[in-house]
Amino acid sequence: MTYRLSFIWAAILAIILSGCWDERLLKDRSLVLSIGYDQANDEKILKTVTYPKNSSEGGQQHTSSNESKVLSTTGETVKDAENRMDRILPEKFDRSKAKVILFGEQLASQGVFPTLDSIYRDLRGPLNATVAIIDGTAKEALSIKPGESILISDLYAELLDSAELQGLTKKENVQTACPIILSEGKDLVLPYVGLKEEEKTAEVKGLALFNGDQLTGKLGLKETGMFLILSDQKSKGLSLNLKVSNDKKRHEKNFVNIALRDLKRKIKINVNNGQIGAEVSVNLKVEIDEYASNHLNEEKEVKSLSKDIEKRLNKLAQKTLAKMQEANNDSLGLGERVKAYHHSTWKKIDWKKEYPDVPIETTFNVEIVQHGIIN
Amino acid sequence: MSNTMSFSKQNKGKQLKTISNEKMKTVYPTIEENVQYICAALFHTSDLKTRKVTWKEMSGVIIYLETMTDTEVLQRSFLLPLSEAVDRKHIEEIITSPEFTKTDNLNKVVSALLKGDCALFLNGGTKCFLFKSIQVNARTPEEPENEKVVRGAHKGFVENLDINLNLIRERIQNRQLTIKYFKLGKESNTNVAIIYMSELANPSVVEEVQKRLESISTDMIFSPGYIQECIEDHPFSPFQQILFTERPDRLEAHLMEGRVAIMSEGSSDASIVPVTFFAFFQAPDDFNIRFYGGSFFRLLRLFSFWGALTLPSIYIAVIGFHFEIIPYDVVTIVKSSIENIPFPPFLEAIIMAITIELIREAGIRLPSPIGQTIGIVGGLIIGDAVVNAGIVSNIVVIVIALTAIMSFSLPSYEMGNTVRILSLPIMIAAATLGFVGIVFSLMIIIIHMCKLQSFGTPYIAPLAPLHIKDLKDAIVRFPIWTMSHRPKNAQAQKSVRQRASREWKK
Numbered sequence: 020m021t022y023r024l025s026f027i028w029a030a031i032l033a034i035i036l037s038g039c040w041d042e043r044l045l046k047d048r049s050l051v052l053s054i055g056y057d058q059a060n061d062e063k064i065l066k067t068v069t070y071p072k073n074s075s076e077g078g079q080q081h082t083s084s085n086e087s088k089v090l091s092t093t094g095e096t097v098k099d100a101e102n103r104m105d106r107i108l109p110e111k112f113d114r115s116k117a118k119v120i121l122f123g124e125q126l127a128s129q130g131v132f133p134t135l136d137s138i139y140r141d142l143r144g145p146l147n148a149t150v151a152i153i154d155g156t157a158k159e160a161l162s163i164k165p166g167e168s169i170l171i172s173d174l175y176a177e178l179l180d181s182a183e184l185q186g187l188t189k190k191e192n193v194q195t196a197c198p199i200i201l202s203e204g205k206d207l208v209l210p211y212v213g214l215k216e217e218e219k220t221a222e223v224k225g226l227a228l229f230n231g232d233q234l235t236g237k238l239g240l241k242e243t244g245m246f247l248i249l250s251d252q253k254s255k256g257l258s259l260n261l262k263v264s265n266d267k268k269r270h271e272k273n274f275v276n277i278a279l280r281d282l283k284r285k286i287k288i289n290v291n292n293g294q295i296g297a298e299v300s301v302n303l304k305v306e307i308d309e310y311a312s313n314h315l316n317e318e319k320e321v322k323s324l325s326k327d328i329e330k331r332l333n334k335l336a337q338k339t340l341a342k343m344q345e346a347n348n349d350s351l352g353l354g355e356r357v358k359a360y361h362h363s364t365w366k367k368i369d370w371k372k373e374y375p376d377v378p379i380e381t382t383f384n385v386e387i388v389q390h391g392i393i394n
Numbered sequence: 395m396s397n398t399m400s401f402s403k404q405n406k407g408k409q410l411k412t413i414s415n416e417k418m419k420t421v422y423p424t425i426e427e428n429v430q431y432i433c434a435a436l437f438h439t440s441d442l443k444t445r446k447v448t449w450k451e452m453s454g455v456i457i458y459l460e461t462m463t464d465t466e467v468l469q470r471s472f473l474l475p476l477s478e479a480v481d482r483k484h485i486e487e488i489i490t491s492p493e494f495t496k497t498d499n500l501n502k503v504v505s506a507l508l509k510g511d512c513a514l515f516l517n518g519g520t521k522c523f524l525f526k527s528i529q530v531n532a533r534t535p536e537e538p539e540n541e542k543v544v545r546g547a548h549k550g551f552v553e554n555l556d557i558n559l560n561l562i563r564e565r566i567q568n569r570q571l572t573i574k575y576f577k578l579g580k581e582s583n584t585n586v587a588i589i590y591m592s593e594l595a596n597p598s599v600v601e602e603v604q605k606r607l608e609s610i611s612t613d614m615i616f617s618p619g620y621i622q623e624c625i626e627d628h629p630f631s632p633f634q635q636i637l638f639t640e641r642p643d644r645l646e647a648h649l650m651e652g653r654v655a656i657m658s659e660g661s662s663d664a665s666i667v668p669v670t671f672f673a674f675f676q677a678p679d680d681f682n683i684r685f686y687g688g689s690f691f692r693l694l695r696l697f698s699f700w701g702a703l704t705l706p707s708i709y710i711a712v713i714g715f716h717f718e719i720i721p722y723d724v725v726t727i728v729k730s731s732i733e734n735i736p737f738p739p740f741l742e743a744i745i746m747a748i749t750i751e752l753i754r755e756a757g758i759r760l761p762s763p764i765g766q767t768i769g770i771v772g773g774l775i776i777g778d779a780v781v782n783a784g785i786v787s788n789i790v791v792i793v794i795a796l797t798a799i800m801s802f803s804l805p806s807y808e809m810g811n812t813v814r815i816l817s818l819p820i821m822i823a824a825a826t827l828g829f830v831g832i833v834f835s836l837m838i839i840i841i842h843m844c845k846l847q848s849f850g851t852p853y854i855a856p857l858a859p860l861h862i863k864d865l866k867d868a869i870v871r872f873p874i875w876t877m878s879h880r881p882k883n884a885q886a887q888k889s890v891r892q893r894a895s896r897e898w899k900k
Contacts, residue, residue, distance in 0.1 A: 034826055042828075044733045044739070045717040052724060071726050111862050115718040143718055170726070 022342060037297040048113035052087070052172035054148075055157025056134050057123035059093045064126070064134065067158040068102035069171050084177075087171045089162050099135050114138075115146035119175040120193065121157040121212075127227065127234035132200055138193055149179050152227040152234060155160040156212035163219050179210055184225040186247055186257030186279070187240065189226065199231045203371060204354025206347075208246070211237055228348035230371075236346025239270065242339040243320060248380070249299055250351050251284040258308060261335075263327040267312055276309035279330060280388055288353065290361045297353050299336075300382045307390040315390045329383040336381040344375045351376065399414035419500040421515070421522050423599040425455050426523070427845075428500065428515050432457055434503045441844070442507075447514075449476060449485070454516040464529035467491070471525060472512070472637060487517070491525035498522065508583070532557050538640035540807055545682035547643045551662040555585055558657055558664070561642040566649065570594065576607055578621070582614035585659040586621070594652040596885040599668060600757040618663040621656060625667075627847050632816055634808045635848035644678050652745070652886025668849035672856065672868040675699070677805040680871050683794050689870035693830050695804055696869065701802035702813045703839075707745045707824035707832050709793045717830030732787040740825035742786040746794040747821075751814065754798075795854050800821060807820075855883035 051068040059065035069087040094100030140142035155161040164274045165174045183190040188210040199207045200211040207229040225243045228236040268275045271369040358365045422428045441461040447454045471491035478489045503513050510528025527725035536622045551558045570592040578586045606625035622636045648666045658666040675695045680688035753772035757765045781788045801810040823831030848855035854865035866872040875895040880886045
């Protein structure tokens with residue numbers, strides 16, 4: 020018994036008197052909920068953070084505060100800027116709960132990987148944070164004052180969430196972006212967000228295309244939809260508005276709006292004497308949401324409409340792929356396929372040089388499965 | 395110190411004067427001598443009454459303790475028949491009491507008087523007649539306050555051993571039901587009974603219970619806790635290894651599984667051995683509702699056990715060490731709630747936990763109307779004020795209140811106490827090491843539980859050692875007709891309990 024007691028005492032004293040207590044009290048930390056990185060002048064980094072305002076009105080709050088404070092510092096590197104920030108902040112800077120990480124366009128075209136480096140090294144880095152590119156600077160993006168009592172970090176996080184659900188963009192977080200940046204045969208795309216200054220809010224503008232970790236091009240909203248189809252993203256809510264004719268009097272009657280029900284995509288890589296070609300074939304099942312010029316109650320009309328839609332989609336796909344190749348952005352992962360199925364060829368070529376000139380054929384096969392309740 | 399030492403040494407070996415039954419003291423020929431002896435033996439206690447009687451010109455005297463005897467019974471069983479008896483030949487014919495003995499040992503007479511008997515001496519007789527005239531003051535066997543059920547029997551044990559045994563015999567009308575009496579408590583001479591089914595209970599368990607009971611040499615048996623502390627396998631463990639119950643139906647179920655019960659005079663609790671950890675989570679209610687509900691509520695209780703054990707410490711660890719695991723949408727709420735609290739989370743939790751314990755303790759002692767007031771004052775007013783004053787955060791109040799509710803949801807009061815006491819060291823571990831501390835302390839607790847035994851039964855029996863069949867009634871409750879075997883942990887002699895009970899459904 021005495022032996023046991025002395026053992027217990029020894030254990031307790033060892034714990035208590037060791038003097039190393041790595042407590043991180045939540046109340047002593049400033050929770051940074053969104054981070055923005057910009058290129059400052061003379062090569063420095065401008066870091067902007069927002070954190071919720073302390074509601075220090077004594078006593079308890081029944082709701083959390085919905086006001087953010089915005090703070091910017093410049094530094095040689097991200098960590099340097101962070102250390103400078105700690106001098107200003109009353110509490111210790113803590114980024115482990117960051118929800119969004121925004122990059123200004125200028126910095127993104129220099130490359131995002133060095134900036135994210137400290138997060139990948141950090142045990143408590145915000146790997147779940149959504150990454151987005153801002154048309155303009157991240158500082159402006161974080162400085163807008165959203166009216167209806169919503170934290171700025173929530174604004175961006177929810178905007179990107181809902182945009183992905185509606186099939187407008189593809190969301191990436193810090194963790195999923197890393198392997199794509201580092202892989203040889205695949206490239207990164209990130210949501211591209213613009214500001215509507217007069218309305219004090221932000222809007223999703225499409226996708227930012229990367230070559231390696233550098234921003235090299237952008238896709239508009241329609242092209243983004245096409246990109247999502249080509250990259251086989253199961254985006255149920257995706258809807259496309261296509262112009263299928265020019266001769267109708269009423270403007271609306273020239274358009275058809277389709278919603279995706281089901282999609283099957285196949286990519287085939289052909290190599291002939293070192294010449295690489297790609298075929299992308301897509302089978303779509305679509306639903307007609309809006310088509311003002313016809314009731315579509317006859318088989319023939321439906322067939323012809325689907326032919327029209329196929330044509331339009333093909334055009335759009337070619338346009339999209341041209342933009343991607345111009346940006347040298349292989350986010351469909353064609354390179355990976357070449358590497359996997361034609362490895363001897365892959366070893367001979369430099370894919371980054373080859374890719375912009377690879378002919379990519381697209382074939383669409385559209386089946387209209389629904390055209391509304393009444394018709 | 396030295397004084398007390400020497401004092402205890404002096405007393406050591408010195409027999410305190412008690413009347414033991416072995417000593418023989420034959421009845422004196424005259425009544426006066428007998429009465430005198432008995433008076434002396436009972437230290438001239440004032441409630442010793444005598445009454446002179448005559449029968450066939452023979453003078454006699456009846457002696458009894460008026461505090462123990464029921465005068466009605468005395469009249470009916472002796473005095474009335476005596477007044478009508480003119481042609482009776484023997485004194486045995488007069489005494490109509492069902493319990494009637496003759497003895498020539500005066501010391502036996504003294505013990506009998508203490509049990510509430512009445513003694514009759516006749517002049518010149520060599521024997522003393524004893525007949526039962528005890529006054530029973532028992533409350534009605536109503537439902538115990540601390541083991542209420544919604545459905546099922548609403549009877550409970552009382553403080554009288556005979557009535558309790560009667561309640562058991564009523565439920566189990568079987569010749570196997572065996573009751574063995576012991577006298578425990580050197581001075582209080584408490585009657586203790588062990589109850590078991592002869593052909594079900596394992597004889598080695600019965601023997602072990604007897605052996606441990608006989609080794610008790612305390613001067614009084616005041617409550618089941620006395621017996622428990624003396625016969626438990628691991629008295630230092632925070633976990634109880636003996637199940638208390640005040641419900642005859644619960645006791646019946648355990649007896650029929652082959653367990654042994656111990657009951658003592660003057661307490662309404664039956665102690666059941668050998669039990670496992672899961673016995674503390676079974677309520678009679680489980681068997682009176684459909685088995686879906688029974689299983690669900692039992693799982694809920696098991697969850698409550700672990701919840702009450704770890705919830706405050708999880709709060710401390712999360713707020714103090716790993717706040718990045720709080721979900722995004724909650725983190726701002728939590729942050730703004732604890733922003734201006736002056737104390738570290740450990741102190742917050744301790745303050746609130748002690749407050750809750752105080753309210754509970756105060757509520758027990760007070761009469762029920764005031765007790766409710768204390769509950770309201772303590773719960774609502776203190777809780778609200780303490781949050782408004784900014785001493786503790788409202789999240790702590792929620793956490794501690796949840797913990798308390800979880801610990802009260804356990805069907806066994808003892809297990810609830812165990813949980814609340816055990817959560818303190820886990821809180822300390824969480825405050826020093828975070829989740830690591832919680833994991834370490836839970837490991838120590840589970841290792842300890844694996845080492846425990848209750849009369850040869852491993853404490854977490856159906857789980858370790860694993861016995862899959864028995865899990866049917868440990869963690870969940872399967873339908874009654876699927877439980878065809880008695881649980882192994884009861885160490886019953888016969889394991890088959892029933893054949894198919896639903897063979898009508900072909």
